[in-house]
Amino acid sequence: MVADIAAPAIGRDLPKPVILVAIPLGLALLGLLLRFAVYMQVGWEPKPYMFADGICRWDCEWYVNIATSGYDPFPVPGNIDAGNWAFFPLYPAIIGALHKLSMLPVMVIATTVSILFSGLAALVAWPLLEKNLKAYTLYCAFLLCGPVSIYFTTFYTEVLFVLLSNCLFLGLKRTNYLAAGASAAFLSATRIVGVFGAIAIVVQFITDRLQAGDKWRTLPLTALKTPEFVLAVFIAPLGLFAYMLYLHLYIGDALAFSHVQRAWGRVNGNPAFYLWQALTNMPTEGFWPSISQQLGLAALAALGLSFVLVWRRQYSAAVFCLICVILPMAAGMASMLRFVTAMSPLVLTLMLFLARWQILFVVALLGFIAADYYFTFGWLKGYLTLV
């Protein structure tokens, strides 16, 4: 019955674009109501007008600071070691600009824009979801009314990262290297791992040429004779380089975003060691996995889904996801759930799988909606797996 409500039957008389907009809109409203209900139950200061601020926790506060006050000078105000240079600029800049233009509160703007970007991310993903309406519905629910919708509906860069990742892979699917390169350029200004969009472009080019019958030895020459590909590769990291130039001019260190990690006590090490350490960190009591184990399982799921992408011959997406998961793992498992759920190709693959059977689709959809309630509860209670 739920499937009939959510799936194509109701929309047989409606134009497809209307359906594609109505689904995320409806789920966005439902998710907003659910999270608002939780906030009014367990928020720190549960007043309706404080909802947007009340949901903003952990790194969200850093982004608010950047959007309102810009990047820290050195010495950092407040005499702390951790400057906000680790947080990439594109999304805070967008929100900050809208804040200055509209004079509306930052978190109201950020919440609105995040929900809008989530909806756009879903729309862009429609071809990537093989135009499967059940998978599309699940994807909308995951972004807007699901267990980790907090990441995509408050002030976190993950929502822009997902939107731009979808643009990148849609461009590659359509062999539009310039569009992919432009998306990657913005991606590289959104999060540090976004720069690896350039590698995704290269891998897709190789895949495309090999499928067209080219040989490996002729690939370099073919690449040089494909100017749009070469240009795409060189513009892909422009976002990162622009931020580096800004940091050099502002505080004298173009790599401040990396160097400042020292203030958080992050030590680079072997990702496999950190993963093993997390998975073997047993809970002190009970059977429920420890927080470290939960993060480790999230990483394992990401690695598993990456290999599914390889099996499906989506090599560029697989390489991109593997790098974007393994590289952060080299500094430990902190925030691993957030990183994994922002890896759009993995989530899209999962949605396609869940949509294959009617019963699984219904269970997943209801599960996502219920989880939005309970995970928001955990978020507001400071459950560390979600940080």
Place this chain on the structure above:
Amino acid sequence: MAVAIASELGVTWLALHPAVGPDYRAYYIDMSTTCLNKPVSGTYALGDQLSFLPRGHGAALKVRVCGWDGPAGDGTHSVGTTSRLRFTVPPATGDLILTLEMSAVGGPDHPAEQRVEVSANNVSVGGVTIPADGLQTTHFDIPAAAIDKATGHIDIVLSYPNAVQMFPGDSNTHWRSIKLRWARLRPAGTVEPQPKTPEDETDIREGTAA
């Protein structure tokens, strides 16, 4: 495309040649220190007892530079392999005596004691060995020559050669060694006042001896 390549090469060159000061470079880039020097005023009245416990630690914030965490119930904890305090005194001040009450981290897997080496403006003034979970009050003689005559600053650096890694994979910026409970800097030749207890710290907050 040429513009993109040239820009990226240029920025790469800039990344390899940071234009930063020695404090920034030592902490973030070279990682030669775990204590990031900061422009702390060091405002302090000679002879005052500074509390590093939760009650009355307001005055202590003016001398805490880096390498500290807290305060917690048992004091302000050192973090990293060095910590720094800064006291600003009249430049014509003579010899001084620094008194520190410290305890050391303890635990089944931790060293039986913590060694603390103290220097004042890069002049070594001695050290102390504190047994694990033990509490110790130590006096250090600060020669007048160690005071920066231009600014009146005395940077007290506490080094911890056997600081403890609390969790596997912890950066050395998070290692632990001692917990500082109170500190006093007084002119040499004056009598050490009776240390105030935590219950007296309403006076301490004002930085005024009772």
